[in-house]
Amino acid sequence: MADPMRIRANMTGDKVEVKVLMAHEMETGLRKDAKGNLVPPHFIRNVTVTHGGKTVLSAQWGTSISKNPFMHFRFKGGKPGEKVTISWIDNKGDKRTDEATIAGGS
């Protein structure tokens, strides 16, 4: 199973600022291994962020996203102590869901 994400969620003014690091190879399918064989594509296809039962971000990704992706965004309507849930699913069907609690922040 994939390694856990690292999620930081902090209040900045009236918005929640979320920073996520995901551990993923993000193989494009164009790279060759040491023997010259193509490495099959393996990348995150969908990322979904929910808060209080509502989707606050939904993204479709492809092979142009780097290895070990970093995602940074803000959304309105969150409060300290509430949870943000992030999930991704890749082209092989592997998935991962992690949760973070919104911190007070500045």
Add this chain to the structure above:
Amino acid sequence: MRIDRLPAMMLAALLPCFVAAQQDTQKEIERYRQLLQDGNPSELFEARGAEHWKAKRGPKNTSLEQCDLGLGAGVVKGAYVRLPRYFADSDKVEDLESRLVTCMVALQGLTPEEAKRRPYSGPGQPSMMADLVAWIASESRGMKIAPPQSHPKERLAYQTGEKIFFYRAGTHDFACATCHGEDNKRIRLQDLPNLTNAGDAQRAFGSWPAYRVSQGEVRSMQWRLYDCFRQQRFPEMQFTSDASVALTMFLAKRAEGGTFDAPAIKR
């Protein structure tokens, strides 16, 4: 569905175009590094390393939690900035990696070969050693680099390291000092630190281990030296060899007093 400021910032390995003068280029590279530092994937490696430290492994089915990195059994905080150092139990000067090998052999019952099996990670092949190094180094962030020099073997390691640093050899008649012994040298756009100068040495030593964006891996000081030797067309540097530890001691001592700020992020 309410969406506020959708994909704000997704960082791929994008380098802006540099058309300005050298100085502006340097500033832009600094700014780029700072942008990246906020989302340094090294954290993913550090998280795994912290788990490996506690995980039971080997024939003795024990964790590394009783490993003495120089500040007492199990003390990780601040250990990296006081390495390499002399260890009485192995009667050797050891850097972090060679100390971890010693601990894996003594505590977990692995053979040295097993402990050194995969020193560096590759695509789809994480390295336990690299993860451990990333985590242990991160526990010294913000501290002053202070390798000990009280034991004669520690001083000997420094002197040997200095010799290696200035020793010219190989097909290209290179020494470490050829690239790292003068100010304002560079390879293409990469500025090369002058490691004989304290400020440069502090910044250089204080930023390894580092996440290499171009490789998507965390690389250690052992790897840095291995790759410098490769680039010089020297014989392959053996992982945790006495030569590598001596050179690390020389560099650490040159960087003494600097603030340790790693794992960093590099191109």
